[in-house]
Amino acid sequence: MILPVHQLVRRRVADTVGRLYSLPPDDAAIAEMALEMPPRRALGDIAVPVAFALARRLRKAPRAIAQELAAALGPIDGVVRVEAAPNGYLNFFLDRAFWLQQWIGGPGESGGVRVQAEEHKTIVEHTAINPNKAAHIGHLRNAALGDAFGRLLRFQGRPVEIQNYIDDTGVQVADVVVGFRELEGKTLAEVRAIADSTRFDYYCWDLYAKVTDWYGADTDPAKPRLKIRTAALHNIEHGGNETAEMAAFVADRIVRAHLKTMGRLNIRYDLLTWEGDILRMKFWAHAFEFLKKTGEVFLQTEGKLAGCWVMKIDEDADGAADAEAAEVAEAAAAAAAEPQREKVIVRSDGTVTYVGKDIALQMWKFGLLDRDFYYRVFAESPAPPLWSTSSDAATAAATHPAFGRASMVCNVIDTRQAYLQKLLKQALAALGFGGQARRSIHYSYEMVALTHNTARELGYEPDDSGKPFVEVSGRKGLGVKADDLLDRLTAKAAGEVARRNAEFTGDEVRRTAEMIAVAAVRYFMVKFSRGKVIAFDIDEAVSFEGETGPYLQYAVVRANNIFAKLKDREGLDAAGVAAALPSTAPEAIAGGSDDSHELWGLVLEAARLDEVVDQAIRTLELSVVAKYAFALAQQFNGFYHSYPILKEERADVRLWRAAAVAYYRGQLTRALDLMGCAVPERM
Numbered sequence: 001m002i003l004p005v006h007q008l009v010r011r012r013v014a015d016t017v018g019r020l021y022s023l024p025p026d027d028a029a030i031a032e033m034a035l036e037m038p039p040r041r042a043l044g045d046i047a048v049p050v051a052f053a054l055a056r057r058l059r060k061a062p063r064a065i066a067q068e069l070a071a072a073l074g075p076i077d078g079v080v081r082v083e084a085a086p087n088g089y090l091n092f093f094l095d096r097a098f099w100l101q102q103w104i105g106g107p108g109e110s111g112g113v114r115v116q117a118e119e120h121k122t123i124v125e126h127t128a129i130n131p132n133k134a135a136h137i138g139h140l141r142n143a144a145l146g147d148a149f150g151r152l153l154r155f156q157g158r159p160v161e162i163q164n165y166i167d168d169t170g171v172q173v174a175d176v177v178v179g180f181r182e183l184e185g186k187t188l189a190e191v192r193a194i195a196d197s198t199r200f201d202y203y204c205w206d207l208y209a210k211v212t213d214w215y216g217a218d219t220d221p222a223k224p225r226l227k228i229r230t231a232a233l234h235n236i237e238h239g240g241n242e243t244a245e246m247a248a249f250v251a252d253r254i255v256r257a258h259l260k261t262m263g264r265l266n267i268r269y270d271l272l273t274w275e276g277d278i279l280r281m282k283f284w285a286h287a288f289e290f291l292k293k294t295g296e297v298f299l300q301t302e303g304k305l306a307g308c309w310v311m312k313i314d315e316d317a318d319g320a321a322d323a324e325a326a327e328v329a330e331a332a333a334a335a336a337a338e339p340q341r342e343k344v345i346v347r348s349d350g351t352v353t354y355v356g357k358d359i360a361l362q363m364w365k366f367g368l369l370d371r372d373f374y375y376r377v378f379a380e381s382p383a384p385p386l387w388s389t390s391s392d393a394a395t396a397a398a399t400h401p402a403f404g405r406a407s408m409v410c411n412v413i414d415t416r417q418a419y420l421q422k423l424l425k426q427a428l429a430a431l432g433f434g435g436q437a438r439r440s441i442h443y444s445y446e447m448v449a450l451t452h453n454t455a456r457e458l459g460y461e462p463d464d465s466g467k468p469f470v471e472v473s474g475r476k477g478l479g480v481k482a483d484d485l486l487d488r489l490t491a492k493a494a495g496e497v498a499r500r501n502a503e504f505t506g507d508e509v510r511r512t513a514e515m516i517a518v519a520a521v522r523y524f525m526v527k528f529s530r531g532k533v534i535a536f537d538i539d540e541a542v543s544f545e546g547e548t549g550p551y552l553q554y555a556v557v558r559a560n561n562i563f564a565k566l567k568d569r570e571g572l573d574a575a576g577v578a579a580a581l582p583s584t585a586p587e588a589i590a591g592g593s594d595d596s597h598e599l600w601g602l603v604l605e606a607a608r609l610d611e612v613v614d615q616a617i618r619t620l621e622l623s624v625v626a627k628y629a630f631a632l633a634q635q636f637n638g639f640y641h642s643y644p645i646l647k648e649e650r651a652d653v654r655l656w657r658a659a660a661v662a663y664y665r666g667q668l669t670r671a672l673d674l675m676g677c678a679v680p681e682r683m
Contacts, residue, residue: 001103001610005078006035006046009092013048016072021058029053036089041597044083044091045604051088062088078102096600097586100656103607104578104663120407121159123365124150126443127262127269128165128413130172131251133208134201135261136479137536138448138472144525144676145445146412147267148622151674152613161403164269165361168251168276170354174232176204177247179211182228188246195249201257204250205481230349237279237351248276259379259386261482265518266676271403272378272388278357278364280391286369287360288346296430297345307348311355313341313419314426343423355420359427366428366436367405375400410441415531418444443620445530447471450480451537458488458538469535485538489517492542493550501682512680516542519549519677526675527626547630549677552668555633556679559665562645566658569646574662581659588656599660602639605632606667613674622675629671636664 014030017023023030029050036047051065058065066084073082078098083091126146129139146162153160167173180186184207186194194203218225235243255272262268278284291297291311300310345356363369374396378388387403390396411421421442428437449469450458458480460470472479494513498504504512520541527547528534544550566572572580589599612628615621645661648654669679 002604002607003610003614005094005099005607006611008076008078009046009048010035012073012076013050013069013090016069017050017054020068020072021054029057038089038091041601041604043085045094046092047085048090048092049088051090055088066090094604096589096603097581097656099607100589100603100659100663101578101581103603104574104581104659104666121161121405122153122408122410123161123163123404123406124153124410124412125163125165125273125365126150126412127258127267128167129258130167130170131254131258132172132176133205133254135258135482136472137450137482137485138479140265140482140485140521141445141448141525141534142412142414143262143265143267144522145443145530145622147265148522148526148625148675149410149412149443149617149620151676152617152622152625155610155613155670155674156617161406162268162270163365164272166251166255166272166274167354168247168274169233169236169279170275171229171233172208173247173251174229174236175211176208176250177236177243178229178232179207179214180246180250181232181243183207183210183214188242188249191246191249195253200253202481204254233351234349236276239276239280256379261486263382264483264486264514265522266678268382269386270401271375272386273361273373274389275354275357277373277389277391278360279352281371281373283360283364283369283371284352284356286371287363288356290363290431291345291359291427294430296427300342305342305344305348308344309346310342311345311423311427313343313423343420355423358420358424362409362424362428362440363431363433364404365406365409366433368428368431368433368436372404375403408439408441409436410443412443412445415444415446418442441620443530446533448525448534448536451535451540454536454538458484469533480536486517486521488538489520489542490514492538493517493520496542496544497683504682512683515678515680516550516553516683519553519672521549522676523549523552523626526622527630529621529623544683549672549675550683552629552633552672553677553679554683555636556665556668556672557681557683558640559636559661559668560679560681562640562658562661563665565646572658574665577655577658577662580655584652584655586656588650588653589660598639598643599657602635602664603660605635606664609667609671625671625674629668629675632664632668632671636661636668 010033014025014033017030018025018027025031032053033048033050036049038044038047051062051069054060054065055062063084063086066088069090070082070084076082076092078095079092080095081093083093085091124146126149127139127143129135150160150162180191194200215225215229232243232247235241236247238244259269288297288309292309297309297311300306300308343355344353345359346352360369364372373389374391374393376388376390376395376397377385379386387400411424413421421440421444425437425440428434428440449471450460451469455461455470460472490510490513493516494509497512497516498509501509501512524536524541525534540546541548542550544554563573566577589603608628612625616624639660643657645654645657648657672679
C-alpha cells in the first residue's frame with residue numbers, strides 16, 4: 001500500500017538532504033518532512049515540500065534547492081522520475097505498472113505498516129451494556145466504534161485485546177432484582193422459569209421501566225423504596241444470599257442475550273470482565289490502600305458527604321497534551337455541572353461506587369496490581385472461545401491466554417462519562433504511573449437518537465420539543481431494541497433483494513438481507529464524527545444509494561460481476577489477471593492519456609487505505625475510514641461507466657483495467673471489513 005512508498009521516498013530524500021547540506025537526521029527539516037499529493041496526476045504522485053523548510057537556512061530559492069535534490073537523488077526503485085517543480089516542490093512519479101503488480105499480489109488480510117516487534121498490547125474495552133435488559137440502538141454506536149477501532153489496530157499488526165465490562169453488581173441489575181422480588185414477588189426458581197420460557201432480555205426491559213416508575217411514584221419523603229434498592233445493592237455486593245444469586249442469574253442470562261445480539265453484527269470479544277470479580281478478588285481493596293497512602297482519597301468528616309471516602313476533582317491533574325484538548329474540555333464541562341468538587345469513591349455505607357471499581361480495573365489492565373483474576377471459558381463458539389474472569393479457583397481453567405498487562409488502554413464510553421474517565425487518569429498519575437495515565441485513552445462519542453420519521457415507524461410519536469430528533473431512554477422503556485432494529489432493517493432489505501433477484505431462494509434472500517442490514521447499521525454508526533449526535537434513519541441507512549453501507553457493498557458486488565463475466569468469457573479470475581501482468585505491455589497505464597490517469601487515480605486512491613487507517617488511529621476519528629470508502633466507491637463507479645472492461649477490444653488495456661478493478665475490489669472489501677461489514681455475492 002502507499003505508506004511503504006511514502007517511507008521509501010521520505011528516507012531517500014532525508015539521506016540526500018543530509019548528504020548535500022550536512023544536516024543530522026534529527027534536524028527538523030528532515031524529521032518533520034511532510035509528503036503531499038499533487039492536485040493533478042500529471043504533476044506527479046507524491047510532492048515533497050522540503051525545499052521550503054530549507055530555503056531560509058540555505059539562503060536559496062526553493063526551486064534551486066529542489067533542482068539540486070532532484071539531481072542528487074539517483075535511481076529509486078519504483079520511481080520513474082523526479083522533477084523539481086517551478087514552485088519549489090519535489091515531485092515523484094511512480095512506476096505505475098511496477099506498483100500495481102506489487103499491490104495486487106500483496107497480503108490479503110493486512111497491508112498496513114507493521115508496528116515494531118516490541119510494540120505491546122492495546123486493550124480496547126467497549127460495549128459494556130448494563131446486564132439488566134435488552135441492548136438498544138444507543139449501545140450499537142459504542143460497540144460499532146469499539147469493534148472497528150480494534151480492527152484498525154489489528155490491521156496495523158498491533159496486538160489487541162477486546163474486553164467487555166459487565167457491571168453485574170451495579171444499580172441497574174439491583175433494580176431488576178427489586179422488580180422481580182417486590183413488584184412480582186418472584187423467587188429465584190420462578191425467575192429461572194421465566195428466563196427459560198420467554199425472551200428474557202425483553203421481559204427485563206419492561207420490568208426495568210416498571211421499577212423506575214415504581215420508585216418515582218413513592219410519595220414518602222424518606223424514599224423507603226430507594227432504601228430497598230440500597231439494601232439490594234449491599235446484598236449483591238457482599239454475596240452469599242438469594243438477592244445476590246438472583247442478580248448473578250439475571251446478569252448471566254442477559255449477557256448471553258447481548259452476545260447473541262452483538263454476534264449478529266459481527267462483533268466478538270476476547271474477555272468478559274465482571275465487576276463482581278473485581279470486588280471478590282479484592283482488587284478494589286488493594287487499589288484503595290494505594291490511594292489512601294498518597295492522600296488522593298480521604299475520609300470526608302463533615303457536610304453531606306460525611307463518612308464517604310472521596311477524591312478531589314483536579315481539572316489539571318492529567319497534564320493533557322494539546323492533542324487531548326478536546327477531551328479535557330469535555331471533562332471540564334461535565335465536571336462544572338457537578339455541584340461538589342469531590343467525587344465519592346466509597347459511600348458512607350461502605351459500598352464502592354463504580355468509579356472506585358473502574359480505578360482498580362484500570363490498574364489491572366496496565367498490570368499495576370500484584371494480583372490477577374482466575375479465568376474460565378464463557379462460550380466455546382464461535383471460535384476462538386470467549387473467556388471470562390472468575391473469582392472461583394475451583395472453576396478456573398488450568399491454562400488460559402495472557403490477559404491484561406497492556407501498554408495502552410482505550411475505553412469506549414460516551415461523552416457523559418468524560419470527567420469520570422479523567423479521574424482514572426488522575427488516580428494513575430497520583431500513584432506515580434504517569435506514563436500509564438497518558439496512555440489511558442477515553443474514546444468518547446455522542447448519543448444516538450431517531451429521526452422523526454423513524455420514530456413514528458417504530459411506534460413513538462415525537463414530542464413538541466422542537467428538536468430535529470427524538471431522544472430515547474432505556475430507563476423509561478422508550479427506545480429501540482437492537483434486535484428489533486436489525487429485524488426491521490433485514491425485512492426492508494429483503495424486499496429490495498427479492499425485487500432485484502427474482503431467481504433467489506428464500507434462504508438466499510434472507511442471508512443477503514441480513515448482511516445488508518448489518519452494513520446499514522454499522523456504516524451509519526461509523527460515518528459520522530464521534531462528537532456528533534446521530535439521528536438514526538432506517539430508510540437512509542438501508543438505502544442502496546447515497547452514503548450508506550449497502551451502497552458500498554453494491555460497489556464491490558458490481559466489481560464481482562465484472563470478474564464473473566471475465567471468468568466466463570476468458571477464463572480469467574483476479575489471480576489469473578495478476579499472473580498475466582508481467583508479460584503485458586505497461587503502456588496502457590504508463591502513458592499520459594486521460595485513460596491512464598483515470599485508471600492510475602483509482603489504483604492510487606485504493607492504495608491509500610493504510611494511510612487512512614493510520615490517520616483514523618492517530619486522531620481517534622473512525623469516520624475518515626467511512627468517508628474514504630465512500631469516495632473510493634464513487635471513484636470506481638465513475639471509472640466503470642467511462643472505461644468499460646468487458647467491452648474493451650484491446651487485450652492489454654482490458655487486462656490493466658481488470659487489474660485496477662481487482663485491486664480496488666480488494667481494498668474496498670478490506671475497508672468494509674474494518675467497519676465490520678461483509679459483502680454478499682449478489683445484491
